[in-house]
Amino acid sequence: MEEKKSSSRDYRSLLKKVVFVIIITAITPTVVVSMFILNEFRASYQAKVYDHMELLARKHKKNIDMFLSEKLMDIGWLARSNRFEELSNSVFLNQKFVELQRAFERTFVDIGVVDHEGRQIAYAGPYDLFGVKYSDTDWFKGAMTKPYFISDVFKGLRGAPHFIITVRHEHQGKPWILRATIDFGEFNNLVEYLRIGKSGFAFILNKNGDFQTEPTSDVNPDELVKVLKGDNALNRPSSIFRHKNQEGKEVLYAITTLKNGEWIMVLQQDVDDAFAELNNAQKIALLIILIGSLGSIATAFIVSNQLIKRISMADEEKHTADKEKEIMSQQVIETGKLASIGELASGIAHEINNPVAIMIEEAGWIEDLLEEEEFKEGENLEEFCRALKQINTQGKRCKEITHKLLSFARKTDSRIAEISINALLEEIIYLSSQRAKYGNTEVRTQLEKNLPPVFASETEMQQVFMNLINNAIDAMEKTGGIITLTSKRVGDNILVIVADNGPGIADANLSRIFDPFYTTKPVGKGTGLGLSICYGIVKKIGGDIQAHSVKGEGTTFEILIPQNTEADVPAVGMKGD
Amino acid sequence: MSIAKILLVDDEKPFVETMMKRLKKRDVDVAPAYDGQEALECLGQDSTIEVVIMDIKMPVMDGMEALRAIKSKHPLVEVIMLTGHATVETGIDGMRMGAFDYLMKPCDMEQLIAKVEEAAKHKRQHEQKIMEARVQAITLRRP
Secondary structure (H helix, E strand, O other): OHHHHHHHHHHHHHHHHHHHHHHHHHHHHHHHHHHHHHHHHHHHHHHHHHHHHHHHHHHHHHHHHHHHHHHHHHHHHHHHHOOHHHHOOHHHHHHHHHHHHHHHOOOEEEEEEEOOOOEEEEEEOOOOOOOOEOOOOHHHHHHHHOOEEEOOOEOOOOOOOEEEEEEEEEEOOEEEEEEEEEOHHHHHHHHHOOEEOOOEEEEEEEOOOOEOOOOOOOOOHHHHHHHHHHOOHHHOOEEEEEEEOOOOOEEEEEEEEEHHHOEEEEEEEEHHHHOHHHHHHHHHHHHHHHHHHHHHHHHHHHHHHHHHHHHHHHHHHHHHHHHHHHHHHHHHHHHHHHHHHHHHHHHHHHHHHHHHHHHHHHHHHHHHHHOOHHHHOOOOHHHHHHHHHHHHHHHHHHHHHHHHHHHHOOOOOOOEEEEOHHHHHHHHHHHHHHHHHHOOEEEEEEEOOOOOOEEEEHHHHHHHHHHHHHHHHHHOOOOOEEEEEEEEEEOOEEEEEEEEOOOOOOHHHHOOOOOOOOOOOOOOOOOOOHHHHHHHHHHHOOOEEEEEEEOOOEEEEEEEEEOOOHHHOOOOOOOOO | OOOOEEEEEOOOHHHHHHHHHHHHHOOOEEEEEOOHHHHHHHHHHOOOOOEEEEEOOOOOOOHHHHHHHHHHHOOOOEEEEEEOOOOHHHHHHHHHOOOOEEEEOOOOHHHHHHHHHHHHHHHHHHHHHHHHHHHHHHHHHOO
16 A cells, blocks of 8 residues: 555656656747747847838938928029019019919918018018018027028917028128018928827927927927937937836837927837837737647646556556566466475375285284184174274275375376265365364355265365365455355256355456466465366366355355266276276 | 186285285285296296286386286286376376286275286186187188
């Protein structure tokens, strides 16, 4: 029992080890390779997203720069191709303004000519801005310093966001300015409709953080400018970086400068959105790895379980084979022992039989002599006769003993004779009474009277019943019990039943009990030959032997002996002719 | 009148002596021999011996060897094997070599005499047949 528990523990521990090794060897490479691939994929995808953002930023910077330069060139051409006197005439200017609008639709909101003191001396456009003085405005101050100038977006006198582009020329040594207001909506469209993914958009800021276009979503320009300054992005023509905003959302920014670094175009997109495809791919990859790993674990368990089962079965078979081998070699030894004992018994039988024969002959001789007249009248004649008879009886008993020794050596006298089964059974009960007494076993009989004689070898029949009774005594050795011998006539046959109330025989063993060398007795106690010899003897005389057993209740052997005539029995006849 | 002339062969001298006394008391004509060699000599000297009762296990020449020699030199003499450890195998071996039967020691006197009578009867019938055959042969040869 202990051995079985410990071996079951060994198998469990082996199972754990095998499962562990299979899981580690199956999953580790998958996980490592997957992580490596995912990492590479992430880096490559990030590079792709960054490149895309930068490309968009560069493209739009180019568009905006081109738009602004075009407008500057337009009014530059207007200023160059007309004289100051003509342009400062509002009627002429209005005529040119109409031509511009015709050519560029609504891009130009108005145009005006401003003298060196900042006064607008001619104006064409929808507002009443003739004579307005701009000398204190930032854009005028800027415009006076540069031949071409673009202002920041501001609301100004008209109260709507706009910006101004100017060209500076001189008339009679004094500078004057041709200014044009650019339609904010037209400019804003250049940036407003730029969309990147689901959450991406673009806007333009100046260096102070003032919006130059209207962002489509809420943006905190101050925070952004702070970040840009911190990142030194304003001093680089373009840059790309991530930043977590105040709401805790990570945002990807692509920055590029416009208007010689005065304006900054910002493309922003939520990181989650920018990397949505990567995240999805990662999720799918992780799911596949997870399913694969679970599959590997399940396979590891199934394969290991089967493996361990096979190992345990093989061990069990080996164990059984070893045990059978051990029993077999024990049986071979026992058989060898028997053979030697047989040889010895045969020798002893001869040595004893010779002196016994002499004793019996001598007794016979005395008996012969007593027949003579002179002894017939002796007063002790009767006593002599009794003593001689006793010598004769005891001599025959010696003969029986030597025959039993020979029978043990299986060199029995198998001569067929007419025997009485009941007498035979009673003799056997007498012979085994000592053994039964020591085994705490009671032998009972239920013998039917007047049974017909049977033709069989007496010694062989003795051997059959002796074996069955000895087996029953052995089986009940520890507990004791009752053996019942029954004989009865069944049709033309005689049935002998040897029943015990011992522990019984398991069903699995019952079918094998007549096999040679099969024994359930402990090693060294039985040869496994007894019942097989019984079977052989009973079958030889044309009879039958059957065993029935109920575990815990006892075992019954039924021996059917046919009522043969002498000629029916296939034994060796000793007659001379 | 003796039932037959017997030669009793056994190396156990007391057995032979007592057995002889008992047989003689029953008017059986019996001669002793104490090994196979001696038995052969007796048979050579006394042609009236009809039945030999012989032990198997003996010194000088054992029963089986003596049986072979007897059957070769005196084929009409019947031999009953007597043994201390009779077995089917030795019995069969003996009978294959021409023994009439075998008996186990110790044996019952009445059983022994019955066997001897049977053997003697068998021998005489055998001799009778041979005699008849010879007479027939002589008769046929006469013109």
